[in-house]
Amino acid sequence: MCGVVGIVGFSPVNQSIYDALTVLQHRGQDAAGIVTIDENDYFRLRKANGLVQDVFQAQHMQRLQGNIGIGHVRYPTAGSSSVSEAQPFYVNSPYGITLAHNGNLTNTNELRDNMLKQARRHINTTSDSEVLLNILASELDKFTTDRLTPENIFSAIEHVHQTIKGAYACVAMVIGHGLIAFRDPNGIRPLVIGKRVLSNQKTEYMVASESVALDTLDFEFLRDVEPGEAIYITQDGQLYTKQCATHAKYCPCIFEYVYFARPDSLMNGISVYQSRILMGQKLGQKIAKEWQDLDIDVVIPIPETSCDAALEIARILNKPYRQGFVKNRYVGRTFIMPGQTMRQRSVRRKLNANRIEFEGKNVLLVDDSIVRGTTSQQILEMVRSVGAKKIYLASAAPEIRYPNVYGIDMPVANELIAYNRNVQQIAQAIGADKLIFQDLNDLIAAVREGNPELTEFECSVFDGRYITGDISESYLTNLQNSRSDTSKGALQNKDAENLEIYNVDQ
Numbered sequence: 001m002c003g004v005v006g007i008v009g010f011s012p013v014n015q016s017i018y019d020a021l022t023v024l025q026h027r028g029q030d031a032a033g034i035v036t037i038d039e040n041d042y043f044r045l046r047k048a049n050g051l052v053q054d055v056f057q058a059q060h061m062q063r064l065q066g067n068i069g070i071g072h073v074r075y076p077t078a079g080s081s082s083v084s085e086a087q088p089f090y091v092n093s094p095y096g097i098t099l100a101h102n103g104n105l106t107n108t109n110e111l112r113d114n115m116l117k118q119a120r121r122h123i124n125t126t127s128d129s130e131v132l133l134n135i136l137a138s139e140l141d142k143f144t145t146d147r148l149t150p151e152n153i154f155s156a157i158e159h160v161h162q163t164i165k166g167a168y169a170c171v172a173m174v175i176g177h178g179l180i181a182f183r184d185p186n187g188i189r190p191l192v193i194g195k196r197v198l199s200n201q202k203t204e205y206m207v208a209s210e211s212v213a214l215d216t217l218d219f220e221f222l223r224d225v226e227p228g229e230a231i232y233i234t235q236d237g238q239l240y241t242k243q244c245a246t247h248a249k250y251c252p253c254i255f256e257y258v259y260f261a262r263p264d265s266l267m268n269g270i271s272v273y274q275s276r277i278l279m280g281q282k283l284g285q286k287i288a289k290e291w292q293d294l295d296i297d298v299v300i301p302i303p304e305t306s307c308d309a310a311l312e313i314a315r316i317l318n319k320p321y322r323q324g325f326v327k328n329r330y331v332g333r334t335f336i337m338p339g340q341t342m343r344q345r346s347v348r349r350k351l352n353a354n355r356i357e358f359e360g361k362n363v364l365l366v367d368d369s370i371v372r373g374t375t376s377q378q379i380l381e382m383v384r385s386v387g388a389k390k391i392y393l394a395s396a397a398p399e400i401r402y403p404n405v406y407g408i409d410m411p412v413a414n415e416l417i418a419y420n421r422n423v424q425q426i427a428q429a430i431g432a433d434k435l436i437f438q439d440l441n442d443l444i445a446a447v448r449e450g451n452p453e454l455t456e457f458e459c460s461v462f463d464g465r466y467i468t469g470d471i472s473e474s475y476l477t478n479l480q481n482s483r484s485d486t487s488k489g490a491l492q493n494k495d496a497e498n499l500e501i502y503n504v505d506q
């Protein structure tokens with residue numbers, strides 16, 4: 001669930017893009033990149049594996065000159081996690097284009113073949129985002145004029161929408177022109193736009209995955225970029241917008257609200273924080289109804305994302321809410337780490353139990369979601385070892401039984417703890433005395449309450465329905481073969497690092 005940002009300003013944007021990426025860090029911890037256009041119309045690029053604070057040193061920031069730029073934090077969901085697949089990507093023709101992408105394409109292989117056969121474009125990595133950039137480049141290349149008009153750009157995006165499938169929220173820059181941003185016709189991945197009016201009345205624009213990036217930089221939130229819509233902001237600050245898809249509709253990813261997004265973001269008109277409070281409320285009511293005679297002493301969240309929901313559950317159940325775990329602030333999110341071994345090792349380093357809150361008590365632990373069960377298995381073991389009597393577990397999201405193909409790295413059903421198991425069997429596998437999940441209808445209702453105009457959500461991990469209509473059994477089998485934890489490990493060991501052609505180490 002990468003994070004993207006783009007700014008068209010009237011003074012250097014390097015620091016602002018850096019700051020925006022730091023507040024989008026929760027969306028991707030694997031690699032970060034910034035590209036700017038300097039006053040001589042050269043791209044200036046720095047990207048590498050690591051957190052934002054590690055990737056950009058003073059010497060990189062000084063080189064990232066220019067008043068227009070884009071940035072990316074990466075959580076790999078296609079290809080490898082090698083630095084050669086860090087974003088933004090660059091292509092030199094036409095004009096010189098760079099692009100950063102959040103999401104995942106579902107027809108990448110076919111597109112890659114077509115690019116080679118029809119446009120004679122070679123793609124040097126296994127990244128779907130490099131394919132996407134080449135499709136955009138190839139569409140822009142069809143105009144023979146020296147300068148593209150806004151209509152040319154929108155027409156190119158229309159064709160991009162017709163060609164690619166899947167989820168994408170993108171920012172791109174074209175030398176001599178400006179910044180382009182666009183969102184897939186289902187609006188699966190988020191994208192917002194904001195502005196900042198300077199004292200000389202000039203307006204700077206910013207697009208970002210989450211509104212929290214606008215807040216941090218004192219940009220005024222304008223609105224969500226609509227599904228299918230494209231935004232074009234020229235290098236001198238003129239804003240153009242157009243709906244570029246014929247059947248655009250809102251079907252945003254519900255997992256953004258469950259886990260990915262920051263609670264202080266406003267996404268598709270819905271406060272993420274409010275949706276989590278409501279998830280807690282609904283689950284609290286279900287627990288009160290179904291576990292009437294359960295003797296719960298205390299409600300404890302598994303930090304960090306579950307805290308908002310857990311607090312509300314405690315309120316509904318009229319039980320004390322306690323911080324039973326201490327979270328190590330120097331360990332990031334475990335779910336978005338690339339391999340299962342790393343995820344497993346990190347849970348124990350990240351969370352430690354406060355014995356006093358557990359000893360001799362019946363505890364209700366709350367998590368926002370249970371995916372592979374990595375967190376809950378280890379946490380429950382730890383909680384038992386510090387003397388908890390009974391351990392009950394509640395998940396603010398329903399059982400996750402299906403792979404995701406739109407930008408969440410859960411490509412294989414049998415890696416999911418709920419796959420082929422009923423609630424009792426999951427409880428047993430995790431080691432819980434009792435387990436309860438949110439109902440899907442309640443989850444949808446909790447999120448929808450913030451914006452009742454939204455009628456559809458992308459819920460495939462819960463119900464196995466894929467909105468783009470192109471996900472077959474054989475697609476999922478291929479995905480399993482290429483992206484399971486075992487095959488990813490093999491790729492990493494082979495030669496993914498050698499794919500690099502741009503040396504970005506310095």
Ligand SMILES: O=P(O)(O)OC[C@H]1O[C@H](OP(=O)(O)OP(=O)(O)O)[C@H](O)[C@@H]1O
Pocket residue numbers: 259302303304305306332333334335336367368369370371372373374375376
């Ligand atoms: O069942 P699993 O495969 O372990 O995945 C689910 C867990 O992973 C996430 O936490 P994470 O540590 O990524 O981030 P957080 O601090 O935001 O909760 C999520 O909040 C759950 O706790």
Ligand SMILES: NC(=O)CC[C@H](N)C(=O)O
Pocket residue numbers: 001002003074075076077078079085101102103104105127128129407408
């Ligand atoms: N999580 C994402 O949005 C990933 C973007 C892209 N598919 C990549 O793997 O780099």
Ligand SMILES: [Mg+2]
Pocket residue numbers: 302303304305306367368375
């Ligand atoms: Mg968590």
